[in-house]
Amino acid sequence: MDLASLSTPSLILDHARFRKNVDRVYAKLLRHPGVSLRPHLKTVKSIDAAREIIRYGLNKATVSTLQEAEYFAENGVTDILYAVAAAPAKLDRIGRLIDAGVRMCVVVDDIGVARSVTEWARGRERPIGVMIEIDSDGHRSGVTPEDEKLIKIADALGAKEGVDFVGVMTHAGESYRCKTREAIADMAERERSGAVGAADRIRRAGIACNEVSVGSTPTFLFAKHLEGVTEARVGVAYLNDLTMTGLGVCGLEDIAISVLATIIGHQRDKNRIIVDAGWMALSSDCSAPSQRIFAGLGVVADIGGRIIPGLGVLSANQEHGIISSADGGALDFAGLPVGGRLRIYPNHACATAAAFREYKVVTSGDEVVATWSRCAGW
Amino acid sequence: MDLASLSTPSLILDHARFRKNVDRVYAKLLRHPGVSLRPHLKTVKSIDAAREIIRYGLNKATVSTLQEAEYFAENGVTDILYAVAAAPAKLDRIGRLIDAGVRMCVVVDDIGVARSVTEWARGRERPIGVMIEIDSDGHRSGVTPEDEKLIKIADALGAKEGVDFVGVMTHAGESYRCKTREAIADMAERERSGAVGAADRIRRAGIACNEVSVGSTPTFLFAKHLEGVTEARVGVAYLNDLTMTGLGVCGLEDIAISVLATIIGHQRDKNRIIVDAGWMALSSDCSAPSQRIFAGLGVVADIGGRIIPGLGVLSANQEHGIISSADGGALDFAGLPVGGRLRIYPNHACATAAAFREYKVVTSGDEVVATWSRCAGW
Numbered sequence: 001m002d003l004a005s006l007s008t009p010s011l012i013l014d015h016a017r018f019r020k021n022v023d024r025v026y027a028k029l030l031r032h033p034g035v036s037l038r039p040h041l042k043t044v045k046s047i048d049a050a051r052e053i054i055r056y057g058l059n060k061a062t063v064s065t066l067q068e069a070e071y072f073a074e075n076g077v078t079d080i081l082y083a084v085a086a087a088p089a090k091l092d093r094i095g096r097l098i099d100a101g102v103r104m105c106v107v108v109d110d111i112g113v114a115r116s117v118t119e120w121a122r123g124r125e126r127p128i129g130v131m132i133e134i135d136s137d138g139h140r141s142g143v144t145p146e147d148e149k150l151i152k153i154a155d156a157l158g159a160k161e162g163v164d165f166v167g168v169m170t171h172a173g174e175s176y177r178c179k180t181r182e183a184i185a186d187m188a189e190r191e192r193s194g195a196v197g198a199a200d201r202i203r204r205a206g207i208a209c210n211e212v213s214v215g216s217t218p219t220f221l222f223a224k225h226l227e228g229v230t231e232a233r234v235g236v237a238y239l240n241d242l243t244m245t246g247l248g249v250c251g252l253e254d255i256a257i258s259v260l261a262t263i264i265g266h267q268r269d270k271n272r273i274i275v276d277a278g279w280m281a282l283s284s285d286c287s288a289p290s291q292r293i294f295a296g297l298g299v300v301a302d303i304g305g306r307i308i309p310g311l312g313v314l315s316a317n318q319e320h321g322i323i324s325s326a327d328g329g330a331l332d333f334a335g336l337p338v339g340g341r342l343r344i345y346p347n348h349a350c351a352t353a354a355a356f357r358e359y360k361v362v363t364s365g366d367e368v369v370a371t372w373s374r375c376a377g378w
Numbered sequence: 379m380d381l382a383s384l385s386t387p388s389l390i391l392d393h394a395r396f397r398k399n400v401d402r403v404y405a406k407l408l409r410h411p412g413v414s415l416r417p418h419l420k421t422v423k424s425i426d427a428a429r430e431i432i433r434y435g436l437n438k439a440t441v442s443t444l445q446e447a448e449y450f451a452e453n454g455v456t457d458i459l460y461a462v463a464a465a466p467a468k469l470d471r472i473g474r475l476i477d478a479g480v481r482m483c484v485v486v487d488d489i490g491v492a493r494s495v496t497e498w499a500r501g502r503e504r505p506i507g508v509m510i511e512i513d514s515d516g517h518r519s520g521v522t523p524e525d526e527k528l529i530k531i532a533d534a535l536g537a538k539e540g541v542d543f544v545g546v547m548t549h550a551g552e553s554y555r556c557k558t559r560e561a562i563a564d565m566a567e568r569e570r571s572g573a574v575g576a577a578d579r580i581r582r583a584g585i586a587c588n589e590v591s592v593g594s595t596p597t598f599l600f601a602k603h604l605e606g607v608t609e610a611r612v613g614v615a616y617l618n619d620l621t622m623t624g625l626g627v628c629g630l631e632d633i634a635i636s637v638l639a640t641i642i643g644h645q646r647d648k649n650r651i652i653v654d655a656g657w658m659a660l661s662s663d664c665s666a667p668s669q670r671i672f673a674g675l676g677v678v679a680d681i682g683g684r685i686i687p688g689l690g691v692l693s694a695n696q697e698h699g700i701i702s703s704a705d706g707g708a709l710d711f712a713g714l715p716v717g718g719r720l721r722i723y724p725n726h727a728c729a730t731a732a733a734f735r736e737y738k739v740v741t742s743g744d745e746v747v748a749t750w751s752r753c754a755g756w
Contacts, residue, residue: 007444007471009756042696064658064697066385084654084697085642088717093385109643110716140698141643141652173695264463265487265519274519276462280442280732281756285662317551318420318728319442319462320518338488339466350696354658354733357755377735378387378659 002366003303004341008262009281011356012343013049013239013372014305015363017256021238022053025220032226038062038081038213040235043350046359047075048372053238062233066093069104071375079103081213083169083233085133085141088116098126105129105166109142111149114156121162130157131169131213132202136194137187139173145198151205158207167211168202170195171233175218176288181248188223191216196228218249236287239349243286246293252307257353258343259298260360261321266333273323273336277344278316283351294326298344298352303366305343313344380744381681382719386640387659389734390721391427391617391750392683393741395634399616400431403598410604416440416459416591418613421728424737425453426750431616440611444471447482449753457481459591461547461611463511463519466494476504483507483544487520489527492534499540508535509547509591510580514572515565517551523576529583536585545589546580548573549611553596554666559626566601569594574606596627614665617727621664624671630685635731636721637676638738639699644711651701651714655722656694661729672704676722676730681744683721691722 003012029037039053042064050072054061059079063069069080078101082094086106098104108114108130121128132153135142143149157165172191178184195212202209214226215233226232236243239257240250259281265274282297293299300311300323310329313321321344325331336342346352353359354376361370381390407415417431420442428450432439437457441447447458457480460472464484476482486492486508499506510531513520521527535543550569556562573590580587592604593611604610614621617635618628637659643652660675671677678689678701688707691699699722703709714720724730731737732754739748 005467007468007756008465085652087386087640087642087654089383089640090385112716116717135645138648140695140700141645262465262467264465264491267513267519270516274463276465279663279729283662284664284729285657317518322518338490339494351657351662355755377733378385 001368009277010260013359043235045374073102081105091120107133109133114153124162127164129164134170134198136170136191137172137174154202169213184218184222188219241349263340275321277321278319285351287348301343303341379746387655388638391737421613423752451480459483485511487511492531496538502540505542507542512548512576514548514569515552532580547591562596562600566597619727641718653699655699656697663729665726679721681719
């Protein structure tokens with residue numbers, strides 16, 4: 001099977017780029033002795049991809065849903081952090097994974113939930129791991145390092161039967177709004193110092209706090225040092241996207257996924273080409289609108305993945321993508337015939353990949369060398 | 379099973395509202411004698427929903443992907459319009475449905491594709507239906523009613539072996555940008571007259587053109603008359619969403635789907651509540667941004683579906699929704715406890731429903747009375 005004979009739209013993974021991205025994360029990790037990696041698998045959602053990302057045994061991973069946790073556990077991943085604040089109603093489902101031998105860790109930022117977890121865990125044979133989520137950047141969830149609740153929550157969790165209070169974790173999602181690498185490095189330091197400071201406060205209160213987990217793709221890649229940190233999490237770094245390019249985190253040539261589409265129409269009077277990849281395939285999500293490098297849904301390349309300068313998906317309907325030139329220049333309709341194929345690099349890899357149930361993996365050339373499954377849902 | 383014990387996020391379908399929406403479409407249809415209905419199933423993507431939408435035998439339906447065509451055909455739908463311009467590479471897959479006894483109709487707006495279809499169809503046992511897509515509003519695809527290509531394409535399709543040239547179809551997608559019901563009615567007339575005018579031109583050229591198919595939810599519901607039209611297509615009308623409310627097409631109380639979410643965090647200092655429904659569950663798509671009634675991802679209701687005035691999902695990450703008050707008023711944290719449940723009405727029903735593999739169907743009260751499957755992918 002080659003790219004010309006695949007059904008469209010299909011999700012293409014460039015294996016050489018993917019491996020280079022994985023290598024880059026490991027190379028950065030070598031600069032931070034004492035820090036281990038817990039890749040966030042919410043982006044790839046694929047055990048085949050995870051096997052290349054988690055190179056030294058299928059252990060530490062991060063997930064965003066319990067469906068991901070179950071999928072990766074069934075496929076041999078043994079140590080999973082569920083990085084979305086736990087709701088008490090989800091504990092029994094998590095407990096089934098723990099009973100099956102998986103080391104599961106949840107995050108909490110609420111004293112009531114911490115008490116619910118402690119109560120639920122009492123008397124259980126295998127402990128549940130718990131981390132306190134720290135708000136290091138005002139982005140979303142967590143308790144601030146200075147919050148008086150921090151010690152109360154740690155106290156509710158520390159040295160309790162059935163609970164393995166592991167430490168603190170944070171995610172500097174605000175790094176997606178940074179304008180320069182220096183700003184990202186500053187955000188990385190804010191993330192690091194916030195998490196380390198929170199851990200130190202807990203320790204000073206006499207409660208053991210071993211792990212300090214940080215991570216976003218931009219902050220991990222541009223952190224100057226990670227003193228006091230024990231674990232880093234990255235997700236989108238393995239695939240990359242136009243948002244990461246806009247942030248200066250990667251080049252266009254590092255984006256490992258694209259959507260293969262077929263040209264289904266010419267609108268010559270409007271200087272537009274219609275393809276069979278709309279928002280259902282491309283996603284309307286733009287993870288950091290302020291960082292867009294193109295005011296649309298994706299950048300257009302030929303079937304070989306080589307970018308066609310100036311061409312982008314301007315807008316989309318459910319199954320129609322509307323391509324034109326960003327600067328209004330006349331399209332080369334003869335070179336882009338109806339029935340021809342294009343590849344579209346997405347704004348947000350996590351969102352675009354989520355529309356598909358599998359990756360078609362290519363190396364150099366057009367041949368599809370593997371099909372990697374993806375999980376979905378909750 | 380009731381709403382309090384479902385896993386979250388889940389997609390909830392209010393059956394009473396759905397039936398009322400279906401009834402409304404049929405009531406409008408009665409005002410247009412001679413027009414038959416070909417519901418667009420790209421919104422519901424569910425045979426269970428389709429059985430209530432296509433009341434009098436599982437015949438005429440519209441789809442947006444071949445996967446939908448195959449799914450609905452396997453479940454007994456016999457007459458399917460694939461309403462996205464056909465690519466020649468898709469004909470063999472369409473042919474397998476025709477061979478299985480399904481009446482399949484494709485749309486074309488390109489002379490080259492029309493010739494490819496004719497060539498492909500020659501000698502086949504059962505004919506392929508073909509319609510010419512008319513661009514009645516400059517929205518996306520199609521040939522304009524006056525375009526010289528119109529007759530050339532009709533000539534390439536008319537009276538050809540294996541081809542059943544059915545007629546013309548159009549979709550006034552620009553109706554989603556209208557500001558008033560009068561503007562929608564004007565757009566409906568533009569849609570109708572464009573399609574009827576194109577059919578008349580084809581007939582004057584001596585080519586039979588029986589069907590004139592029009593439709594968008596706004597134009598169908600507010601068309602003053604449909605003289606010369608034989609078929610109408612609507613999709614989102616059965617579920618409705620905030621975009622349709624913003625357009626004045628329906629009320630908030632007519633939105634039949636919502637996303638059930640659990641409150642997983644309080645950010646009291648930021649006046650925010652965090653829920654476990656992010657953009658993965660809600661979708662970032664907003665089908666008509668100019669028609670937003672709320673500058674966010676959804677309007678918030680209690681577990682019974684009753685809207686909590688002023689509350690909305692302001693922003694979202696992959697699995698986190700950030701809820702606050704639209705006017706900055708202080709949230710009632712005590713009334714919205716961590717672990718509690720909310721329902722979120724979406725901007726765009728087609729996009730939000732696409733994140734889920736099933737609907738949890740409720741009538742009055744909290745009990746889930748049925749689970750309706752959905753199809754997905756291509």
